[in-house]
Amino acid sequence: MNSTARTVEFSRDATNVFFHILTRCNLRCRHCYINPAQHGAADLPLATIETWLGIFAGRGPQANVIFLGGEPTLHPDLAGAIRAARRLGYASVTVDTNGYLFHDILNQVTPQDVDFFSFSLDGPAPAVNDPIRGKGSFAHCTAGLRAARRRGFRTSLIYTVSSDNIEALKDMPPLLAELGVERFFIQVIGIRGKSAQRADHQEQLQVSRVDWLAAVAPVAQAVADLGITVTWPKVYLDLAEPFECAGRVAENFFIFPNGRVYRCPLCEDFPLHAFAIEDQRLVATGKINEADLFNLEIPEGCVMNRLIQPANIEYDADGKPLHRIACCLLKEEIAPG
């Protein structure tokens, strides 16, 4: 082992655009955070995608775009959207996919157009993944990833940890090596979208601090030892560690087909978006919006975590938190040395 975990500071110089170009999907994952009542149900026309990409490309010298859905490859104009992002000078283009790769997308774009295809898989085998993501989804996802590799694309894999699959995380390293992914993203379940609707199961879905800390670091090291870069959310801060809200200091934009633009993913179930795109312009929304919440200081750290998923906070007998919750966008990373 010749590399250690480091906290990835929020970038003040880059604009990151998380662009949901549609909310339709062929799957019905248990933890899906998409909420059409809040995010819209339209497929954005290509001309609108280009205009909206242009708005954010102009905000700074380095803009990165991640195309998402729903399932973005269901959009018949995804290839056109990718090429538009390149024309507009985006520094990197990523496509997050469930692996079904509709519309022959691998043959519509080249590895020069797309920096990464990022595949979502929630288990090392169908027995773990398919109950969460849908029957047959393990086979489709791994076949799609292999096809992308054969075509010369760089690939990454996202594993969302919940109580449903935390046990199986330790079995991922050999599969990642065999698939040939370059990056592994461990995510943690968020209580939003469908998870928030599972009212009686929310606390069971969230993993405890002890389980999270015990499970993630050893797997991350094992994966890094295979030469794969691993990233995961920090989640817990000791009381002495500094807390920072990305909504205040970083340029992240989560865009939905109905024109809502959020700064914080934890706000996405609510009409709290700081911006909206109206008449093809980005406009600030009125009070109260998420930006007002970012400025609140509470002993638990992240305000939105305290509001929507407080089951991950522990308190002492006097009601003082034993730790703080980091911004959900604060990551730890091990890059192979």
Ligand code: SF4
């Ligand atoms: S693949 Fe993504 S968008 Fe589709 S249901 Fe699963 S989590 Fe939701």
Ligand code: SF4
């Ligand atoms: S997750 Fe919490 S700390 Fe991060 S942007 Fe949202 S409100 Fe701020």
